Amino acid sequence: ISAYNGSIKLPDMWSDVQSFKDSVQKIRYDNHYREIRDHQANVDFVKGTTSFLSDSTLEVSGEQSFTASSGNIVIGTGADPFIPDLPGSSLALTSDNIFAYKSSIGQLPGSIILIGGGYISIEIADMLAPFGIELTIIQSHDRLLPGMDKAISDEALRLMSGKHVSVIFNGKVKEISKSGKMKIVKLMDGDEEKILSAEEVVMATGRRPHIKGIGLEKTTVKTLNNSIVVDSHMRTSRQNIFATGDVIGRSMLFHAAVKESVIAARNIEGKQNYVMNFSAIPFTLFSYPELGSVGYTEADVINMGIDYEVVSQSLEGDAQSQIFRQRDGWFKIVIEKDGGRILGFQTFAHDGADLVAYFTAAIENGMTAKALAMSCEPHPTTFEAIPSSLRKYL
Structure with a gap:
């Protein structure tokens, strides 16, 4: 954007960005429908809602209304944006308003307050910062991405600072209100009360598994912390009922749901015993440059009592990083000391x-x-740097 500031109007560019996003999402939806059509001989696709009547029977309401019984059932009801219960929370947008198909933000606001310091906030801020929007992140913890390796958290803060995004740590939002065209956020910053204003407020406080309204109370399926409990085979507490995706509250990412669903399907077939390895679910934050992690962090292996070592590699001397002018990149590899098994990776x-x-x-x-x-x-x-960094193990 900065290279074309003199010749392109940013509102026009935003409109083009949204149109492109919608066109790609349309392609993706068409792909999914085609996948269903390709399996029509074995799949009946019904638009509607479903609720359990028992451990083996469902009631379907929609284009067709009927009851269905099955030896095996898979729950994949996903998750919804989590909206904290505080005064004025209905005034806030969610990530759905920005990223959903035909999303509702038609014009760029001049300022946005993002409540939450996870990957959703950082991706939104990273995307919108080049448009010159005044951005503020209010994080209730003492660092961004608190569940990630600290090096990733530190890099996220450096990234936000470099793009002129303000970050407030340990901020507790108390109320959202409206005054004219502005939205007002009242928060406690330590012992000090602060009042911030912006044209829009985005609630980026995570997602909550969707388990209400599907009749789970009529089954023997166990839940914990608003999530369906599953084992490594994706089975619930009821042998014939499986659950996959965001509804289990673990690794709430699209690609995780795909793998979990494959594990469930193969175990339903019963040809082989498939096990889900939750430690091998990758996480990538699509900022630029990108932040990513898979496997265990140093903190994880310390807590697990595993003897380990770390290989850290700067990408300053990497050829492709030099070509892309991103020489401040890095990665680190967490390695089991006894045997040299790869345990984790952050970059x-x-x-x-x-x-x-x-x-x-x-x-x-x-x-x-x-x-x-x-x-x-x-x-x-950049892959060249991997064997180069590990030569001492030869």
Whole structure:
């Protein structure tokens, strides 16, 4: 955007961004419908709502209304944006208003307050900062991305600071109100009360599994912390009922739901015993550069009592990072000291998602540092830095 500030009107660019987003989402939805059509011989697709009548019977209401019984049932009801119970919360937007198909933000606001310091807030701020919007993140914790490795959290803060996004830590929002065209946020910053104003407020406080209204109380399926409890085979407490995706409250990401669903389907077939490895679910924050992680962090392995070592690698000397002018990138690899098994990986890089995918396969398949050190990666790609960083294991 900065390269074209003199010749492009930002509101027009925002309209183009939304149109492009919608066009891609339309392609994706068409793909999903085509997948259903490709399996029409074995799949009946019904638009409507469903509620359990028992552990084996469902009531369906919609284009068709009927009851259905099955030997196996999979629950995949997803999650909804979590809206804290505070005065004026209905005035706030959610990520759905920004990213959903045909989303409702037609014009760019001049200022936005983002409540929450997780990946949703950071991705929104990173996307909107180049448009010159005044952005403020209110985080209730003492750092961004509190569930991630601290190096990732620190890098996220540096990224936000570099893009002139204000961040308030340990902020407790008390109330949202409206005054004219502005929305007012009252919060406690430590012992001090603060009042902030912006044209829009976005509630980015996470998502909550959707378990209400589906009749779970009529089943023997157990829940915990508003999530359906499953084992590593994706089975619930009821042998014939499986649950996958956001509704289980773990690794609430699209790709995790896909893998969990494959595990459930194969176990329903009963041909082989498939197990879900939750530690091999990759996380990527699509800022630029990208932040990513898969497997265990240093804090995780310390808590688990595992003897480990870390290989840290700067990407300053990496050829592709130099080409993309992103020489401040890095990655670190958490390695089991006894045996050299790859346990975890974290990165900040222009192609962080690709690097995380590489290590997802390594962790899923129990690969060792020596095996990766022997790999030959194409030049010029960031992957070259992986065997280079691990040569001491040869």
